Amino acid sequence: MDPLAPLLELSEVADALENARANVDRMLWHEALRGGDSHVAAEVTLHQASATLALEGYDCDVERLRAGDFTDPVVAGALRVAEALPSMAGVWSASPRYVLAKLHVLATRDFPDARSEFEPGRIDVSGSASARIDAMCALIVNPTKEIPAAMSAAVVHGELLAIQPFPVANNIVARAAARLSLASKGLDPKLLVTIDAGHLERQPEYAGAQRAWATGTPDGVRSWLKHYGNALEAGAAETLQICTELMKDAK
Secondary structure: OOOOOOOOOOOOOHHHHHHHHHHHHHOOHHHHHHOOOHHHHHHHHHHHHHHHHHHHHOOHHHHHHOOOOOOOOOHHHHHHHHHHHHHHOOOOOOOOHHHHHHHHHHHHOOOOEEEEEEOOOOOOOOOHHHHHHHHHHEEEHHHOOOOOHHHHHHHHHHHHHHHHOOOOHHHHHHHHHHHHHHOOOOOOOOOOOOHHHHHHHHHHHHHHHHHHHHHHHHHHHHHHHHHHHHHHHHHHHHHHHHHHHHHHHHH
């Protein structure tokens, strides 16, 4: 049995994840995606980068990102990560450590202290944290059909936030890795769900649920998994809004 299977027995978790899956499925049938998804994907990338930056405390809206109106290395790194994800989706399930390192390099490449204070891409953990990241990677490389994609993504996201494998940029890397988990498990294969906007919409819950997950208690784990389902549902709604706006502009 999958070691994560008991988590589905926690109160309301299975329902939250199933509701999220159903909303993502409905989103993927939107009329704007029937003739190709390149325009939607480009907008989602910008909205994702803007949302993940807002979660880091940066005010960098979609239009500023579109215009390239920024010089901050954190902003540049977050946008690079968002743009690079489609090229990594097929590699994630085979080589998660490699992808994590690549995400970190992309996120921190322009940091002024890169290579002088830390080595970009180097996972720096030991002891129990090392065992946890090994276990997480094993679950990615050897998935089962028992666990829904949303749970796998939530576990990846929560574990990376709890382990903090890098000196900096852990949050940006964790959110990106979770999106790759959704893609590799087939729920969001083309990375069209604007899930970071969902986290941002529920930001106090997001922060609290992160801390709850780190406790490892059943209540803490349930809190995080429920939040993840809620954020995924909200992210699907954000993408639907993007689709609607693009169709209006096309008329």
